[in-house]
Amino acid sequence: MTLYIRWFALAALVAGTAGDKIQTTPNERDTLFAPTAPSPGPAPLLDRVLLVGLYKDRGSSIKSYALSDDGSLTSIGDSNAGGNPSWIAAAGPRGEGTLTSLLTVSETGNTVASLSLGCDGKVTETSRVSSQGAGPVHLATDPLGEHAFVANYGGGTVAVLPVTQGGDSAVSLGEATQTVDFGASAHAHSTYLSGGGVYVPTLGLDQVQQLTFEGGKLSKAHEPLSVPQDQGPRHLAFHPTLPLAVLANEGNGTTQPTIELLGVDAAQGLSTIATYEASGPYSPPDLYPAEVLFSPGGSFVLVSVRDASTQKRDGIAVFQVGAESLTFKDYTAVGHYPRSMTLTKTGSQAGLLIVGNQKDNSLTLLNFDLASGALHKAAEDLPLGDSPAFVGIFETAKGCAAQATLV
Numbered sequence: 136m137t138l139y140i141r142w143f144a145l146a147a148l149v150a151g152t153a154g155d156k157i158q159t160t161p162n163e164r165d166t167l168f169a170p171t172a173p174s175p176g177p178a179p180l181l182d183r184v185l186l187v188g189l190y191k192d193r194g195s196s197i198k199s200y201a202l203s204d205d206g207s208l209t210s211i212g213d214s215n216a217g218g219n220p221s222w223i224a225a226a227g228p229r230g231e232g233t234l235t236s237l238l239t240v241s242e243t244g245n246t247v248a249s250l251s252l253g254c255d256g257k258v259t260e261t262s263r264v265s266s267q268g269a270g271p272v273h274l275a276t277d278p279l280g281e282h283a284f285v286a287n288y289g290g291g292t293v294a295v296l297p298v299t300q301g302g303d304s305a306v307s308l309g310e311a312t313q314t315v316d317f318g319a320s321a322h323a324h325s326t327y328l329s330g331g332g333v334y335v336p337t338l339g340l341d342q343v344q345q346l347t348f349e350g351g352k353l354s355k356a357h358e359p360l361s362v363p364q365d366q367g368p369r370h371l372a373f374h375p376t377l378p379l380a381v382l383a384n385e386g387n388g389t390t391q392p393t394i395e396l397l398g399v400d401a402a403q404g405l406s407t408i409a410t411y412e413a414s415g416p417y418s419p420p421d422l423y424p425a426e427v428l429f430s431p432g433g434s435f436v437l438v439s440v441r442d443a444s445t446q447k448r449d450g451i452a453v454f455q456v457g458a459e460s461l462t463f464k465d466y467t468a469v470g471h472y473p474r475s476m477t478l479t480k481t482g483s484q485a486g487l488l489i490v491g492n493q494k495d496n497s498l499t500l501l502n503f504d505l506a507s508g509a510l511h512k513a514a515e516d517l518p519l520g521d522s523p524a525f526v527g528i529f530e531t532a533k534g535c536a537a538q539a540t541l542v
């Protein structure tokens with residue numbers, strides 16, 4: 136693929152001000168239009184960055200990429216963020232300064248860390264605490280970014296960790312203030328906050344736990360939502376405007392891979408509306424849904440399906456969202472074992488879907504048509520050299536844009 140770097144060229148800055156009326160004295164005019172030395176390679180303007188969390192025990196465990204408007208990626212460096220950062224989340228509102236804060240898990244270290252994301256797109260660790268359980272795989276924060284909720288897959292627990300704002304928007308994590316234990320085989324797979332509720336798919340129980348967070352404490356809000364035996368709920372996505380959610384069931388390898396359309400009601404909790412097969416033309420065994428997300432605006436649902444065999448049935452299923460139903464659109468092949476994916480808008484009618492292929496050590500890049508829901512390969516798969524556990528796009532702090540123009 137063609138690598139493309141969006142340099143913030145000095146020439147563009149000058150051209151951008153050409154239409155403005157500038158009052159000048161003769162001396163100043165001379166200075167303004169005197170030949171200038173070539174610009175000393177200004178830094179790229181990074182208002183957002185793709186982070187790839189790697190299944191790597193030591194060394195550089197997060198790769199950073201700049202994303203251009205045409206959807207191409209440019210490697211901008213590696214950072215050490217602890218072993219196996221298999222989930223990364225924004226730690227709260229976007230920073231005003233030149234740092235923004237993120238949170239990540241260490242799936243094998245049983246810890247959670249706060250990170251600063253710099254204007255250069257690289258991360259620096261700022262604190263690390265216990266996750267209060269084995270195998271943390273996912274986390275979320277409350278809307279104010281004051282608490283983190285960590286799902287421990289191995290331990291079957293969810294821990295509440297206080298997040299403290301420091302100077303220059305760097306945050307730090309405190310020791311857990313609460314640990315909710317769903318049982319040793321519960322396999323808490325993820326945590327979501329939506330409309331005052333806290334939802335936890337517990338794969339081993341075939342349930343989604345329904346909690347509230349009030350007065351700094353998690354408590355049960357409703358009976359858990361149950362899915363059929365061995366469907367193994369993994370990830371949820373909430374519709375941006377409608378009272379709907381979609382649940383991706385990982386299954387047990389022999390079950391039919393499914394997703395469920397859920398109704399979301401603050402008073403009643405979650406309810407099952409309908410169940411859909413997620414693996415397009417393919418049938419079990421060895422198919423495991425992983426990630427689920429709504430397109431911007433919520434017209435479509437995308438589900439990644441991992442093939443544990445070598446038959447290359449891995450793909451992304453796309454469904455159109457109706458008022459109370461989903462309609463299957465298409466199933467598009469991707470690399471081996473698409474564990475994570477992220478969708479970003481690249482134009483009013485276009486998105487870029489970035490898929491992390493865990494067993495191919497690569498990213499698949501697909502253009503997503505926001506009007507039709509069609510997916511088309513945007514480029515050859517991008518080799519990483521390591522196994523991706525997580526892909527996500529994060530905005531850098533608001534101050535980064537200003538810094539990039541001060542060349």
Ligand SMILES: *[C@@H]1O[C@H](CO)[C@@H](O)[C@H](O)[C@H]1NC(C)=O
Binds near residue numbers: 364365387388389390
């Ligand atoms: C997987 O789930 C099916 C359906 O519940 C069940 O019959 C089968 O025994 C399960 N397999 C394993 C390995 O647990």
